[in-house]
Amino acid sequence: VNPMVINDRVTGLVFTHTDITEIKRTEAEIKRRNKELVALNTISTSISKSLHQDEVLRVAAEQIKEIVGADMVLFYLRQERTNQLLLSHSSGLPTVFASRISVLPGTTSVSGTVIAERKPWLIRQGLTLDERVTQEGREVFKALGIDSLAVIPLQSKDKVLGAMDVTFSGTHEFDPQEQQLLLLIGNQIGPAIENAVLYKEVQDQVRRITSL
Numbered sequence: 001v002n003p004m005v006i007n008d009r010v011t012g013l014v015f016t017h018t019d020i021t022e023i024k025r026t027e028a029e030i031k032r033r034n035k036e037l038v039a040l041n042t043i044s045t046s047i048s049k050s051l052h053q054d055e056v057l058r059v060a061a062e063q064i065k066e067i068v069g070a071d072m073v074l075f076y077l078r079q080e081r082t083n084q085l086l087l088s089h090s091s092g093l094p095t096v097f098a099s100r101i102s103v104l105p106g107t108t109s110v111s112g113t114v115i116a117e118r119k120p121w122l123i124r125q126g127l128t129l130d131e132r133v134t135q136e137g138r139e140v141f142k143a144l145g146i147d148s149l150a151v152i153p154l155q156s157k158d159k160v161l162g163a164m165d166v167t168f169s170g171t172h173e174f175d176p177q178e179q180q181l182l183l184l185i186g187n188q189i190g191p192a193i194e195n196a197v198l199y200k201e202v203q204d205q206v207r208r209i210t211s212l
Contacts, residue, residue, distance in 0.1 A: 036181055039063040043188055053196035054089060060189055061091035068178055070166045071146060075154070076104060076111050077162035077193065085111050085162065092167075097140045109134050111163040114151045118160055120183065123149045125171040141167065148172035152182050156190035161197075164189065 004012040043060050061073040072092035076085040083106040090098060106112040110132050114121050123130055127149050128142040141147070148171055152164040164186055 032177075035067055039067045039185075043185060053193055053200075056189065056192045056196065057089035058091070060185060061089060064164075064166060064182075064185060065091060067181070068166065069168070071144070071169050072165075072167040074101075074165040074167075075162060075189075076165065077154075078106060078115055078160070083107065085109065085115070088162070094144070097143065100136050101134075101140050104134060104137075109137070110149070110151050111165060114153050114163045115160045118153055118155065120153065120179070120186075121149075121151045122174045122179070124173060127167075145169045148174075150174055150179075150182055152186040154186050154190040154193060156194040159190075159194070161190055161193050 002014045002016075003010045004014050042063050043056075057075050061075070064070055064073050070092070072090065074087060074091075074093060075089045077088045078084075079086055085104040085106055087098065087102040087104075093101075104111055106115070110121055110123075110130075113132070121132075123133075125148055127133060127147050128138045130138070133141070133149075141149075146167045146169055148168045150166045150172075152166070153160045154162040154164055164182070166182060
């Protein structure tokens with residue numbers, strides 16, 4: 001706001017208005033992208049420093065919850081012999097409920113379908129009524145107030161090792177950028193799990209040979 005001066009007298013005011021809505025949106029988008037890059041870098045650093053599966057999954061779960069505001073992150077790994085999915089790590093899942101969804105069927109669960117089809121599934125609302133989710137799962141999610149779910153395959157080369165379940169209370173839209181981010185994280189974790197499994201197998205072999 002500037003004064004309009006004529007003959008040393010203020011005869012009016014000049015108002016200038018600039019719409020900065022788009023600028024604010026751009027600033028918010030830059031902050032969001034930076035936050036995502038920091039999370040991806042943190043996960044990548046953890047993977048490069050550790051060959052221990054638990055550590056990699058713990059760091060990944062923390063970063064995912066922080067960046068997308070998830071309530072829970074669950075990692076299920078496929079057991080080839082039994083064709084079941086075993087809950088290998090969870091964040092945000094109360095211990096009292098963990099045993100009820102610690103093992104999922106490999107064919108009749110959402111996570112199992114994602115592994116078989118090698119593509120993510122998104123349930124934006126009505127999770128507790130969705131019959132594609134196991135009954136035990138629906139009951140646990142209902143008790144915890146969870147209503148939306150993203151299931152991301154954990155793929156390494158031509159192999160899908162498991163699935164990452166990311167849950168939210170209430171409806172969640174999963175915009176394209178968020179979907180891409182979750183897929184990137186899944187593609188990072190898949191090879192890390194495979195490396196951790198191979199490392200454990202080598203350690204077991206060394207121990208057996210040492211014993212002999």
